[in-house]
Amino acid sequence: MTSATRTSVLRKANKAELAALKDAAKEKFYNTQHGYDQFAFTDPKTLRPIGGMVKGAYTYFTVVYLTEILKTYIEKIELGYTLHELGAQPLTGHSVNIYFYRPQSEIDADLALIYEQVTQEYNAAIEAENTAIIEREVQFQMANTVRLRAEQKARDEQEEADRIRMEVEAELGATRKAVRDSLGAE
Template sequence: MLKQVDQRELQARKAAAEKQFRGRKAGVDHHASIDPVTGRSIGGYVAGGIEAILVPYAEDLIPVYIQKITEGYTLTPVGTVSVGTTAFEIYMNRPESQIKPTLAAILQKVEDDYKAEIEAHNAAFIESEVQAQINIEVRRQERELTEAAAKRRAEIEAEVRATYTPQPATEAAKTAPARGKR
């Protein structure tokens, strides 16, 4: 069957993509994609709604935190994490003004991918139906040719049998046995 864009399915995909974006840390992900040949992970940059702000010293935590709060960032449930003996990372949600353009691009990509998936499904369905109809037509033509060949063979066989039917044998004249010396 041909598929059409299902708005509920599209909205569900968009909601899942938005949830994933908002809950993911922006930055380098060493497992961003997979090499199709080797199956190994390939690193890459991933966009996310959470930003890890590196603070090199403990005494800078509060000033950096206050600065980011004034810029519109909000603290995540993870909060602050120690990444060394003196360094810390503050995990903060990015402001909506930064999230909206990136999120819009991600949602547009989700919609484009969904529509491309539907178009590919429809093209494959149409191709399979066309191929099925062609196969049916080919089998019908082969059956007709086989029937015509069998009919023509029967006609030719009847002609050959009529042509080469043995004539009734006439009785040969009896001859006397040859006489000779023995």
């Protein structure tokens, strides 16, 4: 393997690929409701859903009486929330859920954590892939070395057999000629 091949085989970090992963994580974050989700995770053994807290860009507040909608809306806007596209959705009876984007400072803090996690996972994936490439190359070179040693051993054994055959024929050559002459063989 040439040095040029060795350096080009390993995977390198790609800023465009990482940016695409971050954009996908951001899009997922903006489309996820913040809070408890009973289907947040999956048990790998039973494949059943496991509930848990998830980070998302929007959340909802339940208003029990319709007369409190405006009051809740004004309170949340003052706290930095912005109205989500879902707006107000009826719940049961007179109750309503009002959907808001969380304050931008909270969103930015969560996005920074998500970006850091995406970067770490991306770097870990590259490192794992490069480790697998290196291990595969080591196994290939070890097999090549074993094959070359086996070929050399076979050549050495053949040369040794040829050398011994020559010695034996030299020692027994005269006797063999006499036996051939007595048999009438040429």
